[in-house]
Amino acid sequence: MEPFYIPIILGSVRRGRQSPKVARFLAERMRRTGRIEAEILDLAEYNFPIMEERLHHRDDPPPGVREFAAKLARAHAIVIVTPEYNNGYPGVLKNALDYFYPEYKRKPVGIATVSSGDFGGIRCLAQLRLVMFNLGAVPIPAAFPVPRVQDNFDDEGNPREPLFEKSAASFLGELLWFTEAVTAQKARER
């Protein structure tokens, strides 16, 4: 069976950012399942300008937007790794998400939230799920919250607590369940 293509949108562009550690960790664990082709889509590299209009209403999109759209369109599911800023998600993430719409249709979305505090970014989780609902995606019930990221992950993206291996396995297991179910239904409709 072909692996599922699941890109990871990395929603932090902050100087000295910690969230890439979590994105790298998840990408590696996704690959290790042997069932997922994972790729990190780093918003710092795409550097999209402020969204003036959605891609499907524009014939002059900024550089990188069409390429990003093609990756979302090809995706069987999507993972978002986002830091929590002021109880919400970063503006750069919302700006990027707003460029697209048809690309998300009925795609399972797994959300990993990252914070330097004790709560693991769960206050932005609920808000981001609502955004993804509105975009026509299917946010999954499981999540991957990472508190005190600066202590809990080393620079290579290895967790210092075994707990994260367990919760990543459970999070990715749920994501695969929904990805399989949605992909099978889409195949039946073809």
Ligand SMILES: Cc1cc2nc3c(=O)[nH]c(=O)nc-3n(C[C@H](O)[C@H](O)[C@H](O)COP(=O)(O)O)c2cc1C
């Ligand atoms: C503008 C800003 C607002 C923040 N607000 C919160 C917050 O509401 N809750 C929280 O737990 N951490 C907050 N933080 C700290 C982040 O959790 C911290 O930056 C963490 O390392 C994860 O994000 P990173 O990828 O930016 O490193 C904030 C950080 C910034 C820069």
